[in-house]
Every structure is written in structure tokens, then in C-alpha cells.
Amino acid sequence: MTVKRRFLKKVLLVLSVLLCVPHCLSGTGTARSALMVVEGSEPDGEAQVSDDEDPEDLEVFQPTDQWQELRPGQAVPAGSHVRLDLQTGKREAKLQDSPGEEEEGGRQGTVNTESQTFTAQELKKALKHFKEAAVVPTDEEKEAAEALRAQFRPLDELKRDMEVLGMMMETDFQIMSRLLQQFNSSAASLEERVSALRELEYLVHQVDNAQDFITIGGLQLVIGTLNSSEAVLQEHAALVLGSALSSNPVVQVESVEGGALQKLLLLLATEQPLPVKKKALFAMASLLRHFPFAQQRFLKLGGLQVLEALFLSSGGASLRVRAVTLLYDMIVEKELILQHGLDPVPDASHEARLRQYSQVSLLPQLAERGWCGLVPELLASPEHDVREKALRALLAMMPPCRELYRGDRALAGALSLLQEQYQGLAESERGFGDEDGYFGELLGLVDSMLGKLR
Incomplete structure (x- = not known):
């Protein structure tokens, strides 16, 4: 058997265990069947499940009060106790001795209180249709989905509009x-x-x-x-x-x-x-x-x-x-x-x-x-x-205009008034922590102008 085929068989086997667990944990009545797992290392062998067996021809296992090995494809009657040895990969079954869990030489099992059993073919069908299962939405959910879809334009329509815009883009x-x-x-x-x-x-x-x-x-x-x-x-x-x-x-x-x-x-x-x-x-x-x-x-x-x-x-x-x-x-x-x-x-x-x-x-x-x-x-x-x-x-024009400015008393008076005004404004700026403020800059221009006139 190829690696891929062995892997599928192990998946089916584990799935059978998982399908059994919910029933095993929820029951409160009389124990009818049990699943027992042997703790140990990875199995050296593998469980055999035949792909070619017809579910109508499956042999039904006849349990006794002693552990017996289950052959591939055998159906287990309700009320049986089943265990899996992970070292050998073999399954064993017998009649249930007592309800609930039991311990025997390090082996543990769980009682399946449901009467339902699953054959290998049923497990295959369940696995095949597992992804196909879907929840049927209610009418309210359908209306909400339609309302949400109406708020957005279809992707194909957006693509067409973008193509038109690209063609109409002007340089x-x-x-x-x-x-x-x-x-x-x-x-x-x-x-x-x-x-x-x-x-x-x-x-x-x-x-x-x-x-x-x-x-x-x-x-x-x-x-x-x-x-x-x-x-x-x-x-x-x-x-x-x-x-x-x-x-x-x-x-x-x-x-x-x-x-x-x-x-x-x-x-x-x-x-x-x-x-x-x-x-x-x-x-x-x-x-x-x-x-x-x-x-x-x-x-x-x-x-x-x-x-x-x-x-x-x-x-x-x-x-x-x-x-x-x-x-x-x-x-x-x-x-x-x-x-x-x-x-x-x-x-x-x-x-x-x-x-x-x-x-x-x-x-x-x-x-x-x-x-x-x-x-x-x-x-x-x-x-x-x-x-x-x-x-x-005025400072830029000083070279050709200096002599005229020196004799201009009106200009000197205007500059003196500006100097006095901007000294006060610059002091106020410095009081607020602005050492290089705008009025300080203007005061510097006035001082430069007066300096060039002396």
C-alpha cells in the first residue's frame, strides 16, 4: 500500500474515533459499546480498511466476554467495547462488562451509550460530503446580505468605469x-x-x-x-x-x-x-x-x-x-x-x-x-x-544717497522715533522669551541706518 493510501486509512480510522466520542461522552443510560485506546509510541502497523467491500456484505463481529481482534471491514454491534492498540495498530472488541470507563493494564476505554454504529463506507461518504455541507440562511439573513450588497457596486462595473476614466484622462x-x-x-x-x-x-x-x-x-x-x-x-x-x-x-x-x-x-x-x-x-x-x-x-x-x-x-x-x-x-x-x-x-x-x-x-x-x-x-x-x-x-541705496540722508533732519527724526518704539516692543518680546523676535529685527535695521548716518 502506498504512503498516500496508508495516510487516508489512518484518517478514516481517527475520524471513526472522533465520530464516536460525542455520543460516548453525552450518554447517561446503560453502556452498550466502548472505545479503548492503548497508550504508547507510534504504531508500527496500520489499520486495514478495504475499499472494495460492499456495505451490504459486511461481516458483523460477534463479541464475547474476551477481547478479540477485529478484522478489516467488520461491523461492531451496539453495546460492544472497542479498543485500539497504538503499538500494533490493531482493534479489539468484547462485550461490555460494566458501564463507564474501565482500566486494564494501562488501557483505557469509554462506553458508547448510543446504539448507532458506523461502517467504513459510511465514514467515507461522511468525509466526502464534509466540505459540501452548508448552513441554509434564513430569509432575514438573505435580506441583510442583499441590502449590504446593494451598498456597493459590482467589481466588473468598477473595472469598466476605471477603463473609461483611463481613456478619458487628459495630459x-x-x-x-x-x-x-x-x-x-x-x-x-x-x-x-x-x-x-x-x-x-x-x-x-x-x-x-x-x-x-x-x-x-x-x-x-x-x-x-x-x-x-x-x-x-x-x-x-x-x-x-x-x-x-x-x-x-x-x-x-x-x-x-x-x-x-x-x-x-x-x-x-x-x-x-x-x-x-x-x-x-x-x-x-x-x-x-x-x-x-x-x-x-x-x-x-x-x-x-x-x-x-x-x-x-x-x-x-x-x-x-x-x-x-x-x-x-x-x-x-x-x-x-x-x-x-x-x-x-x-x-x-x-x-x-x-x-x-x-x-x-x-x-x-x-x-x-x-x-x-x-x-x-x-x-x-x-x-x-x-x-x-x-x-x-534705504540701507541698500545708502552708497549713492548717504550725503543726502545725513543732511535730512526729517529722516533722522523719523528714525529716532522708530528706534524708541521698537526698543519697547523688542523688550516686550524678550520678556516672553523671544530673543530674536520680529521687532528686535526691525530695531536692528533702524540702528544700522542711524549708524550709517553718523
């Missing part, structure tokens, strides 16, 4: 192309064109998208829209342009070559709504930062005069601060690059940038255009942020 390039078509459509309303610009502004923040925007003609379209007769289109076109220009040298070069600088200066120099000028100044700052060639063009085209007009215009306090901040950024950018360099490994392009920055004569032109006297006006602002930007710009 950023496709979205920008579609938005440009929407903007250019003659049937598009003003609201639809503004909506297209809003969505484009979100997309062109990414460097790659902004460069693709050039490829599909979007940059030239936006620059052209700066001349629109609709102020709302001018405002959003300037916003899209500024977002595409931010830290993107490729777009900066294309914009200068496309005439963006002239159109932005025109918007700032002419009568326009305040939102349009704010967005145009934002686009101008994005175009000039880290681009010395554009800064040279800005000065040649009269950019300082345009900013001066913004500074002096009434009702444009926010524009004054933005204009001074732009000038400060340009001054500091040039100083840092000329003193410390721009690239970790200088190359030919690095040297070219240094030459371009050296040709940007911003500070001399600021002094010439009267900016030394304009910036101190911002110190009168009640907002600490505005004062901070003014102090930083």
Missing part, C-alpha cells in the same frame, strides 16, 4: 490646448475666456508646462491679450504671464523677444484699474528677477520713470510698496552675484552673466531720478511690514 498639454481653443473661440463668452485664463494660470506654474505653453502658442496669445479692451482679460493675462515667468529662464527669454516688457510698461504707465496694474507689476517683477539682460532693457525703456509715476500716483499705496520692493530685490541681487557669484562652478555663461550685471547701472539712476528722497516717505506708514521694506531699501 496637461492637452488641457492647455483645449483651454486655448476655448479662449480663441468666437462663440466664447467673456466669462468663459476668463475661466480659461484662470485654469491656464494654475497649470503654467510648473516649469515644463510653461515651456509647453510656448510651444502651442499660448505665450504670444497671452502677451497679445495685454492690449485687450477688457480690463478683466488684461488682469488675468498678466497673471498668467507672471506665473509662467517665475523662475523660468526659457519663458523669460521668449517673453522679452515677444515684446512683453514694452506691453507691461505701457499698462503701468497708462490709466488702468488698480487690479490690472497690480498684476502687471507682478509680471514685471517675474520678468526682471535673475535676468540682467531684461533689467538693462527695463532701464533703457524708462522703467524707473514708470515706477516713479506709480509711486507718486494717488490711491496706490500698495503699488508704492511693490515698486520699492522690486527695486530693492534688483539691487541686492546684483550685489550678491557680483560679490559671491551665482554658479558653484563658474563657466562661460557665468562670466557672461557677470558682465551683464555689471552693465546694469541701477543705483546711479535711482539717485539721479530722486528715489533717495522718495523711499523715506514709506517710514510714515503705520504698518510694520511697509516700514521694514523701506528700511531695507
Whole structure:
């Protein structure tokens, strides 16, 4: 007999024992049969169960008051006592002497109080249909299962939807192309064109998208829209342009070559709504930062005069601060690059940038255009942020403006008042454990300014 066949026979034998145990433990009546197991090591032999015997032809074992060996396939009458010797693998049976358990030479048995017996064929059928057995659900259980199933979509339906979504997924390039078509459509309303610009502004923040925007003609379209007769289109076109220009040298070069600088200066120099000028100044700052060639063009085209007009215009306090901040950024950018360099490994392009920055004569032109006297006006602002930007710009403009500032008693008086105010505020910060607070930083700027005037 093969190993697999021997294993199956042992499983059937153990199953017969297990099927007997519940009946054996639950009975309370007269003992009719018993199962006795001999304790010991693993059996050297094996129990034999014939596969070919017909249950109708099984021989019935005739028990006596003596232990007799059971032959394979024999049926055991009810009321018999059965034991299994694990050392030999043989089964033995006899008539039951007394109810309950008995001990004999280390052998133990249990009385089966049920009258039911199981043949080998019945055990095979039970084993065959064991996994097929299932509990029949009640109507309430079926309704609960249907209700739960209704809350979720079938897996096949979800898979189909996901495939459709994958086919409908648009790339950023496709979205920008579609938005440009929407903007250019003659049937598009003003609201639809503004909506297209809003969505484009979100997309062109990414460097790659902004460069693709050039490829599909979007940059030239936006620059052209700066001349629109609709102020709302001018405002959003300037916003899209500024977002595409931010830290993107490729777009900066294309914009200068496309005439963006002239159109932005025109918007700032002419009568326009305040939102349009704010967005145009934002686009101008994005175009000039880290681009010395554009800064040279800005000065040649009269950019300082345009900013001066913004500074002096009434009702444009926010524009004054933005204009001074732009000038400060340009001054500091040039100083840092000329003193410390721009690239970790200088190359030919690095040297070219240094030459371009050296040709940007911003500070001399600021002094010439009267900016030394304009910036101190911002110190009168009640907002600490505005004062901070003014102090930083004054310190940056100190080389060409020092002599003027030393003779300006109004400036000295304003700085003294700020020093007294920020000393008290800085003391309060230190009282709360903030040694390097914001007001302490402002006090440091005021002290630096006063120190340079002595």
C-alpha cells in the first residue's frame, strides 16, 4: 500500500474515533459499546480498511466476554467495547462488562451509550460530503446580505468605469490646448475666456508646462491679450504671464523677444484699474528677477520713470510698496552675484552673466531720478511690514544717497522715533522669551541706518 493510501486509512480510522466520542461522552443510560485506546509510541502497523467491500456484505463481529481482534471491514454491534492498540495498530472488541470507563493494564476505554454504529463506507461518504455541507440562511439573513450588497457596486462595473476614466484622462498639454481653443473661440463668452485664463494660470506654474505653453502658442496669445479692451482679460493675462515667468529662464527669454516688457510698461504707465496694474507689476517683477539682460532693457525703456509715476500716483499705496520692493530685490541681487557669484562652478555663461550685471547701472539712476528722497516717505506708514521694506531699501541705496540722508533732519527724526518704539516692543518680546523676535529685527535695521548716518 502506498504512503498516500496508508495516510487516508489512518484518517478514516481517527475520524471513526472522533465520530464516536460525542455520543460516548453525552450518554447517561446503560453502556452498550466502548472505545479503548492503548497508550504508547507510534504504531508500527496500520489499520486495514478495504475499499472494495460492499456495505451490504459486511461481516458483523460477534463479541464475547474476551477481547478479540477485529478484522478489516467488520461491523461492531451496539453495546460492544472497542479498543485500539497504538503499538500494533490493531482493534479489539468484547462485550461490555460494566458501564463507564474501565482500566486494564494501562488501557483505557469509554462506553458508547448510543446504539448507532458506523461502517467504513459510511465514514467515507461522511468525509466526502464534509466540505459540501452548508448552513441554509434564513430569509432575514438573505435580506441583510442583499441590502449590504446593494451598498456597493459590482467589481466588473468598477473595472469598466476605471477603463473609461483611463481613456478619458487628459495630459496637461492637452488641457492647455483645449483651454486655448476655448479662449480663441468666437462663440466664447467673456466669462468663459476668463475661466480659461484662470485654469491656464494654475497649470503654467510648473516649469515644463510653461515651456509647453510656448510651444502651442499660448505665450504670444497671452502677451497679445495685454492690449485687450477688457480690463478683466488684461488682469488675468498678466497673471498668467507672471506665473509662467517665475523662475523660468526659457519663458523669460521668449517673453522679452515677444515684446512683453514694452506691453507691461505701457499698462503701468497708462490709466488702468488698480487690479490690472497690480498684476502687471507682478509680471514685471517675474520678468526682471535673475535676468540682467531684461533689467538693462527695463532701464533703457524708462522703467524707473514708470515706477516713479506709480509711486507718486494717488490711491496706490500698495503699488508704492511693490515698486520699492522690486527695486530693492534688483539691487541686492546684483550685489550678491557680483560679490559671491551665482554658479558653484563658474563657466562661460557665468562670466557672461557677470558682465551683464555689471552693465546694469541701477543705483546711479535711482539717485539721479530722486528715489533717495522718495523711499523715506514709506517710514510714515503705520504698518510694520511697509516700514521694514523701506528700511531695507534705504540701507541698500545708502552708497549713492548717504550725503543726502545725513543732511535730512526729517529722516533722522523719523528714525529716532522708530528706534524708541521698537526698543519697547523688542523688550516686550524678550520678556516672553523671544530673543530674536520680529521687532528686535526691525530695531536692528533702524540702528544700522542711524549708524550709517553718523
